[in-house]
Amino acid sequence: MTIWNIDSAARHLLDAEADRRDITPITDDWAELDIATGYRVQDALITDKIANGHTVVGVKLGLTSRAKQQRMGIDSPLTAVLTDKMYLEAGVPVDFSRFIHPRIEPEIVFVMGEDLAGPGITSARALAAVRSVHAGFEVIDSRYRDFKFTLPDVIADNASSAGFYLGGIARGPFDLDLQMEACLVRVNGQVVYSATGAAVQGHPAEALALAANSLAARGRSIHAGDIVLTGGMTDAVFVNPGDQISAEFTSLGSIVVAGGAAAPRC
């Protein structure tokens, strides 16, 4: 029997990730896991990754669009941490030997030019701190069976973070209309989802401001050079071996990702 606390919950999630094994929601066994405790588990999990050589490269928001909130059955955005090991080189297929049940979702990504510390950050102030805007494709891989979790569970699981691709085109934050920036998601040539930047909190800069303000409540801030994933614009699609999945943006270019070869289950 597991004695549940911050460290054992973090260890449980880290082991599931390492073993590519899905688990039942921690809240099923540990009802005391609330939002604040979930963030403490997330912190413990990141501390462990840093001790094992990972470097923090930025933050991500999750559940910032209605499409994502409705699919996951949770209507509250959350933040999580990005590390260097999650960065996926353009053209490299999704490696099934690394993931449990990867899904991929299109995102608008900011690279910060200045520090951004809440509280009281507005979207205008947030956008002024951005150096460049990029297309992104996030690979999520919940450690929970069938992506079924409560808000504290998914916060503890670092918001299903697994990997992310960045598009090759960089635009200045005021060189495009982020609300109107559209994205088409295709699976094997077929359009399956579409959205504009407005899907993300009305404007992706609102999501950035939300991240700065909610991080401030935990004594954290966003730093110059950080990568910020603003959240899936559409629902995510499952990646299957051999699939070709693309996200085509109006002015941020396209990202094409292939599902690699099937990996044997261990």
Ligand code: OOG
């Ligand atoms: C949680 C992660 C959500 C997003 O962009 O909304 C997320 C999940 O859907 O498993 O990354």
Ligand code: MG
């Ligand atoms: Mg995401």
